[in-house]
Amino acid sequence: MPVSEGGPDQIDVEVGLNLRRMRLARGFSQTELGNALGVSFQQIQKYERGSNRLSASMLVKAARFLAISAADLLPMDDDVKPIPNFIHRFAEVRGVPELVDGYCTLRNPALRSVLLQLVKAMNGKPAAEARPMAGEAAASPPP
Structure with missing residues (x-):
């Protein structure tokens, strides 16, 4: 090698x-x-x-x-x-394992999408319209 x-x-x-x-x-x-x-x-x-x-x-x-x-x-x-x-x-x-674990345990795809968009926005990246990730069913956003 x-x-x-x-x-x-x-x-x-x-x-x-x-x-x-x-x-x-x-x-x-x-x-x-x-x-x-x-x-x-x-x-x-x-x-x-x-x-x-x-x-x-x-x-x-x-x-x-x-x-x-x-x-x-x-x-x-x-x-x-x-x-x-x-x-x-x-x-x-610090905190990455907890953040990833928390993200992965969110059952609502819309919440995961919103969280991802929030992180992107906080880093100055354009926030696309929140939508489910590939392979996920659409779910209504939380109230």
Whole structure:
């Protein structure tokens, strides 16, 4: 597998994203994980971004602390594909997992559409007329 030029290796990025996902799923802060591993929360941030590689010993220690298998932190297969840039932001912005989870649990397609249009408008993008996403049935907007 070729090593990526000018940035972290995609395997390190995927391991870091898996570490972040498992840490958040278990309700631990970066500080708590850092204390368990004997490193700073800043070092945990670097691990989670993939900018610093997790050594085998740190990977095993992190897995033990999170009560998972070390293999759970490794890529799913040997054919690791580049991770889209927007995924990197998920690991860096607080609240993204909760926002995505909340969006996904909205049952009303019209509400999801309105929320998406709100976010676009707040970012200065033109807000299109609220309409259901592909594959969703139209629903009347909330009162």
